[in-house]
Amino acid sequence: MNSAFPFPAITGQDDAKKALLCALTSDEIRTVLIMGDRGTAKSTLARSIGMLANGKRVMTVPQNITYDRLVGSTDIETAVSSGKICLTPGLMEQGNRQILYADDINLMEEGVVRDLLSTAETGRFSLEREGMSCSIETRFLLVATMDPQEGELTPGQMDRFDLSVRLNPIAEEEMRAEIVKRNLQFERSPEEFSRKYWPATGDLKKKLEGARDRLPYVSIPKGHANLISSLCLELGIAGQRGDLAVARTAKALAALDGRDEVVFDDIRLASLLALEHRRREIPDTPPPPRPPQDRKDTDKDQNRESESPDPENSPDRSPPQQQDPDDRPQQNPPSPPPPAAEQVFDIGSTFEVIRYLDEKSKKETRKQKSGRRTRVMSADLSGHYRSFRLPDKNRNDIAVDATLRAAAPYQRMREHNGLAISVKKPDLREKVREKKIANTLLFLVDASGSMGVRRRMVAVKGAILSLLIDAYQKRDRVGLMIFRGTGAHLLLPPTRSPDLAARMLRTIPTGGMTPLTTGISEAHELLTRGRYAGAGENKSVVILTDGRVNVPVKDGSPPAELADLARNLAGCGIRFVVVDTESGFPRLGRARVLAGNLEATYFRLEDLGSRGLAAAVENTTYIQG
Amino acid sequence: MTSDNPVYPFSAIVGQEGMKDALLANIVFPSIGGVLIRGEKGTAKSTTVRALADLLPERDVMKGCIFRCSPSDTRNLCESCRSRLSGNGQPETEPTRMRVVELPLCATEDRVAGTLDIEHAITKGQKKFEPGVLASANGNILYVDEVNLLDDHIVDLLLDAAAMGVNFVEREGISYSHPARFLLVGTMNPEEGDLRPQLLDRFGLVVDVEGEKDPARRSEVVKRRLEFEKDPVAFCKKSEPEQQSVRDRIIRAKKAITGIEADNLLIDTAIKISLMLGVDGHRADLTLVKSALAFAALDGVQEVRREHVMKAAGLSLPHRMRRRPFEESRADLGSVKTLIAECYGSP
Structure with missing residues (x-):
């Protein structure tokens, strides 16, 4: 396709242009990542370099590429006619000495990303499939784009990119006007517009040639x-x-x-x-300044990732409330009497959450290294066709291409009945499909009066919002339930719109007693009965609580009831995550006990953000000019 | 098309001017980038989109091309048309009417992108591409009902195609690409979850529709609907003069749009608005400008006026007013209107 917008006509974005020119100059630079928000000309830029690279083509790696097309597969036509297994080259091989372009690489299947990056780096890949075994040499320049808001790549994947640039929208009015004008002109008559930039393009090409020689x-x-x-x-x-x-x-x-x-x-x-x-x-979220403060009890699993002296103040930007009682009185009410009146608190600052859902799933951890999102094998016909396998039972989701490839070499020996290919049962392959939406997350939030104390709710809301951002990037289904007063209230039934949940979050009222037991049992009920029973393959309840309970369900003692329920629910197929919101001193550790009874993963609120904070501490240094 | 399975006529739809405007503007100027219609059930969303079919203009396409390549758009041809055009002089063309192609929610990936033609492979032992929905959508309207419920990987596919105007297929042993420029029209009920911002941003215009509030008009809606159901053919016949006048208006506007220039006042206004709202990227500027041009063309005037900008702003900005998925919008349409009034002068 030669419909690309001319490279020299792209306004601004000088760093990105430099990066691409460098990659075209030096064959040693093999991977370039262009990051940026929506509509910042990422793709326009990436696609426009074809006209600069003499003789090189820009070949698109589509989002839903199947593996056989990436690495190559048996050529059906030769196999049928000659009975020989012969390779149809995949994109990576066809891309030898060309430019491969992957749009939204952060949304691509992990295996594809891994293969693209490692092949680009090493210049070879090995092919072991369908009776073929060989190592193929290929050298290409990989240009990828991504919008970080849609999900991140792992640090390991990032490290494999030689260069990266971040595009920012241009703020100067004149330049923006120029962008609009050029776009309109290009659309109205692309040919004429491109012609106008021929001289500039020619100059650039000459410059590139000179640079390559030099x-x-x-x-x-x-x-x-x-x-x-x-x-x-x-x-x-x-x-x-x-x-x-x-x-x-x-x-x-x-x-x-x-x-x-x-x-x-x-x-x-x-x-x-x-x-x-x-x-x-973590881009766009500068770490909050760290006021000196260093009091916390030492849980043994607390310091594993973070050498940070103080993971406490990330979720909560207003330090006074967590400090020792003597400098508190100016703003906050004294702690004991929970205000009777209802309060609505602001949302505290957000942070990047650690992979809190991975923690316990031993079986899955190997597959989910990236943590970008959870993928599950889909049992119905929906989902992305990822690979194929020998069918186990009578399934009708036949992977036709793989089946034909399996059958092709035998055709000379088979009876055909007028068909070109005769397929026998052992040739059959079925599709392995993969779906991206997997988790249903229900946030169960303590909204009782005690959460109002020391404005703890501000930090809790900040944490929930952080969890929601994480859930959005992983395409989870989220719901929001609170408990306070006499019962639990479902504010938002599980939906794919974390945005809606974020809006609800703002208006959560706080006040009243703490019916934690009821909350947990209602959450369990919601996810196991009725319309959400089948929703999503992984179901999790994230409980944000300090473990306090003071409303009985029947007439027993509330803590005893809670313990009973928790032990009953342990191992029920729903994963529980307890986020301990307790603060201040002394700590009673009730949430930890609850987590133990539920066999839940346990985090302290402050620990949810420890990775972000650790990173923030690492990054206090800055490149100096 | 109208005779065997008549659709409710566009011109007989009561009210819903925003939705009608947005759709017409896109037909006149397809690069505006489609329409997302948000609203509750029963607000004539689907009826309006389906009704478009009867109004769509004809255009010349390459004869026999399954992708309906346009011979004038030489940069976006499929492989076979490209070789045909480069061969001998004047290509044969045939007139085709633009269609509404529906993408059902349950569509599988291979049906959307296209896949290996099984029959051809088995009978001939050769690989051949079997075109999917994206192929039918080229040059047409691609309509997704309840677009917010569409599977994620199908959304990725649509985004890819929409971004490049080309459907690249590298799957199931097939390597193929063909033009896929379509007008994306989606409807959704916001109560069932929002769209991914990435997809939302791809829609040029967004309309929020509400049920008719005025009792007299409400009863008019019911009256017409009943009349249509009783005898669809007669109803359509009765609406034919109005339908024809809409068709003429579209054709006139399509001709006129090439002559209307985006002047500096329009562009500067669009940019001031974007900067005030702090919207991401440059798509907002462009869409606002383009839709203002389309509205001027639909009104049959040669220059963009204040009301055209107002209308364009109301449709192109609501979904772009938030920067990040979880941020509240920072300004409202009221201040946008004030700004437009400042630039263009009060009426």
Whole structure:
């Protein structure tokens, strides 16, 4: 398709253009990631480079590519006619010396992403399927785009990208106007518009050719080489990929500029392009300032990931309420009497949550390394066709392509009845389909009066919102239930719209007694009876509580009833996660006991964000000009 | 089409001007990028979309091409049309009417994207591409009822195709690509969950529809509906003059749109609005400008006026006013209207 918008006509985004030009200059730069919000010309930019790369084509890797097309598979036509197994090359092989373009790579199947990245890096992949076994060499430039709001790549995957750029919407009015004008012109008559940019495109091509010729002679002065390594060390970049990428990019930049020697500015820009995504940073959420505060009891599992001195203040931005009683009185009510009146609290600040659902699922952890989203094998005909297998029972979801490939080599020996291919039972393969929506999450939130104390609800709401953002990225189905006063209230039945849940969150009223037992039993009821019984393959209840209960269900003692119910529900097929919201001193640890009885995963509210905070601490250093 | 299975005529739909405007603007200027219609059940969402079928204009396409490639749009041809056009001079064309192609919720991935033609493979031993819904949608309207309930991986497919205007198929042994430029029209009931922001942003315009509040008009809705059900053919015949006038209006507007320039005032206004709202990306600017142009064309005037911008803003901004999935919107349409009034002067 030659319908691409001309590269030189793209307004602004200089860093991204530089990164792509570097990749076209140096064959050692093999992977470029373009990140940005919706509508920031990510794809336009990626697709426009075809016209600059002499003789290279931009080949699209579609979102739903099947494995056989990625790595190659048996060629049916030759197999049928000659009985020989012969390879039809997949995209990765066809892409040799070309450019592969993967849009929204963060939404692609993990195996595809892994293969693309490792093949791009090593220049080879091995093929072991359908009676073929070989190693195939191929060199391509992978250009990928992603919108981080839709989900992230793992740090490991990020590290495999040589360069990354982040596109930001342009704010200057004049430039924006220019963008609109050029777009309208291009749409009205693409041919004429492109012609206008021929000279500029030609110049760029010449510049690229010159740079490619010059590149082998570009050197990095010794001092600058040391600068690169110390920069990487200082930023805490693991592995050597970062160092190499900076060096290669700096050389390419120098070559593009017509120089034989790398200068400091090259390194500065190169590190921006090559290191930004290797720092474990969470974009757009600058860590809150850390007021000195260091009091917490020492749970043994608390420090495993975070060396942070203080994981407590991330979810809650207003420090006074958690501090020792002596500096509290100005703002907050004294702790004992829970206010009788209903209160509605703001939502505290959000953070990136750790993978709290992975923790307990031993069987699944291997598959879910990325944590981007949970995928389950789908039992019906919906879902993405991922691979094939020998059918186990009478299923009718036949993987026709795989079946035909299996049958093809035998055709010369079979009777045909006028057909070109005769298929026998042993040839049959069925599709393994995979679905992306998997989890149904019900948030069960303590909204009793005690949550109003020290405005604890602010932090809790912040935590829930963080969990909701996480749920959105993983496409979970979420519901919201609160308990207070005399019973539980379902504010939002499980829906695929975490956004709706976030809106409900704002209006959660707080006040009254704490019927925790009722809350848990109603949540269980909701997910096991009626219309949600079959919803989703994984069902989880996330209980945000301090473990306090003071409303009996029948006439027993509330804590005893709670313990009984919890032990009954343990192992019922629903996963429970207890998030302990207890704060202050002394800690009673009731939520931990509850978690024990439920066989639930247990977290303290503060620990949910520990990864984000740890990362934030790591990232206090910044590249200096 | 009208005779055997008549659809309720577009021009006989009572009220719902926003929805009608949005749909017509897209037909006139398809690159506006489609319409999302949000509203409760029974607000004539589907009726209106299906009614479009009877109004859609004809265009010339390459004869015999299953993707209905347009010979004038040389950059977006399928493989066979490209070789046909490069071969001998004047290609044979035939007039085709734009259609409404429905994408059912239960559609499987292979039916949407297209897949290996099984019959051909078994009888001939050769691989051949069997086109799917995206192929039928090329040059047409792709209609997804309850688009918010569509499976995620189908959504990804649609987004891919919509973004590039091409359906790249690399699956089940098949490697194929064909043009897939369609006008995406979706309806949804917001109570059943929101759309992914990524998909939401792809829709050029969004209309929120409500049931008719005025008792007199409500009863008019019922009256007409009953009349239609009693004798659809007669009802359609009665509405034919109005239908024809809508058709003419569309054709005139399609001609006129190429002559209307987006002046600096329009572009600057659009950008001021985007900056005030802090919307993501540049799609908002473009959609606002394009739909304002379309409304001017539909009104048969040569320049964009204040009311066209107002209308365009009301349809192109509501779904873009929030930056992130969980943020509240920061400004409201009221302030947008004030801004437009400042730029264009009060009426």
